[in-house]
Amino acid sequence: MILDQEGLSKHAAAVIEAAHQFAQTHLVPNAAPWGRGLFDRQALFEPAGSCGLLGLQVPREWGGSDLSFGDKVRVLQKLARIDFSAAMALVNSHNVAVQLVKSSPHVLTPLYADDLIRGRMVACTALTEPNAGSDLGQIQTTAIRHGDGWLLNGSKTWIINAAHADGVVVYAQTLAGAGVKGIAAFFVRADSPGFERVAVSTSSALSSMGIGGFRLTNVYCDASHLLYEPGKAFADIMGAINLARTYVAAMCCAMVSQALADVRVYGQKRTAFGQSLDQFQGWRWQVAQAATALQAGELMVSEACDLIDQGGEAQTAAAQAKLYATSMAQTQLGSLLHAMGAEGFLDDYAFLRHLTAAHAASLADGSTAMLLERVAQDFRFKPGAS
Numbered sequence: 554m555i556l557d558q559e560g561l562s563k564h565a566a567a568v569i570e571a572a573h574q575f576a577q578t579h580l581v582p583n584a585a586p587w588g589r590g591l592f593d594r595q596a597l598f599e600p601a602g603s604c605g606l607l608g609l610q611v612p613r614e615w616g617g618s619d620l621s622f623g624d625k626v627r628v629l630q631k632l633a634r635i636d637f638s639a640a641m642a643l644v645n646s647h648n649v650a651v652q653l654v655k656s657s658p659h660v661l662t663p664l665y666a667d668d669l670i671r672g673r674m675v676a677c678t679a680l681t682e683p684n685a686g687s688d689l690g691q692i693q694t695t696a697i698r699h700g701d702g703w704l705l706n707g708s709k710t711w712i713i714n715a716a717h718a719d720g721v722v723v724y725a726q727t728l729a730g731a732g733v734k735g736i737a738a739f740f741v742r743a744d745s746p747g748f749e750r751v752a753v754s755t756s757s758a759l760s761s762m763g764i765g766g767f768r769l770t771n772v773y774c775d776a777s778h779l780l781y782e783p784g785k786a787f788a789d790i791m792g793a794i795n796l797a798r799t800y801v802a803a804m805c806c807a808m809v810s811q812a813l814a815d816v817r818v819y820g821q822k823r824t825a826f827g828q829s830l831d832q833f834q835g836w837r838w839q840v841a842q843a844a845t846a847l848q849a850g851e852l853m854v855s856e857a858c859d860l861i862d863q864g865g866e867a868q869t870a871a872a873q874a875k876l877y878a879t880s881m882a883q884t885q886l887g888s889l890l891h892a893m894g895a896e897g898f899l900d901d902y903a904f905l906r907h908l909t910a911a912h913a914a915s916l917a918d919g920s921t922a923m924l925l926e927r928v929a930q931d932f933r934f935k936p937g938a939s
Contacts, residue, residue, distance in 0.1 A: 590757035602672025649676035677714035715765030802878035
């Protein structure tokens with residue numbers, strides 16, 4: 554179905570509103586128990602799928618919404634205001650559906666896309682290994698030709714959705730010594746012989762993210778499940794990382810925005826020494842500082858989103874947005890918690906979950922040091938830089 558720009562905008566607005574309603578009616582009552590480790594995948598993925606939140610950028614012909622990247626980010630912000638971890642779990646499964654449609658529209662998409670979009674199936678992307686994080690050229694998981702397919706061996710760790718994924722995009726080295734040129738991507742079913750989950754113990758505040766790992770021992774992958782050939786997988790990884798850095802930054806801004814909203818309401822109703830907290834200059838300045846920092850982060854995110862939607866070079870903008878937004882969230886969430894006082898520790902608020910999430914966000918998709926070097930290199934070679 555072809556829609557004009559006005560129709561697409563109305564559809565995007567409807568999806569964003571659906572995300573808001575889902576967050577208020579489903580995440581609000583569940584986020585606190587999930588943050589204590591009481592997470593059940595059936596309570597998240599299928600309800601989200603029924604609301605259209607797992608097909609955001611999947612083309613309409615496959616049952617998705619075909620949103621712009623900027624509109625996808627707006628959806629994620631609605632979710633992250635309540636539970637960053639749940640939003641990360643959903644977007645990571647969604648991203649695999651997009652990958653399948655893009656790279657295997659005739660083979661893998663008919664097999665798995667509908668189940669992924671509806672939340673009946675959960676997926677994840679497996680890059681990080683026990684001895685290889687941001688340095689992708691050091692991936693040690695191997696893929697060796699075997700008959701008409703491949704045999705995969707190795708381990709992955711710190712993977713979002715690993716604890717409950719049914720399908721995994723596994724990045725593996727096909728040629729020793731080839732570095733990133735030898736990396737290929739395979740779609741592996743978690744019920745394959747030789748596939749073993751490895752638990753990773755993390756803060757229960759991140760339980761809905763399903764962080765864990767895998768061990769692959771002679772896992773056979775049919776040639777039809779090769780998602781990206783050697784040499785093409787790395788380009789896909791780098792493009793996906795720029796997108797992820799941007800939406801992680803946006804989600805950090807969303808957490809601070811929710812904290813500010815909670816603090817404003819609390820400051821009006823809580824009294825001390827005969828007047829409400831928002832009558833005290835020091836309290837107001839603390840909140841104003843957070844609001845100003847948030848505005849700066851949102852502008853940086855907006856710039857990166859615009860570049861991505863326009864097909865521009867967004868590597869530096871994405872790195873800067875993530876650098877600033879994660880640091881801003883770590884600082885301002887702590888400051889706003891103090892503005893709430895002990896009240897901020899109650900389950901009615903997300904301060905503690907959000908603080909944990911902000912620190913986790915700073916480690917996702919490239920460390921702070923790595924991003925700083927990316928920005929420094931761009932400045933070094935920019936015309937007129939001295």
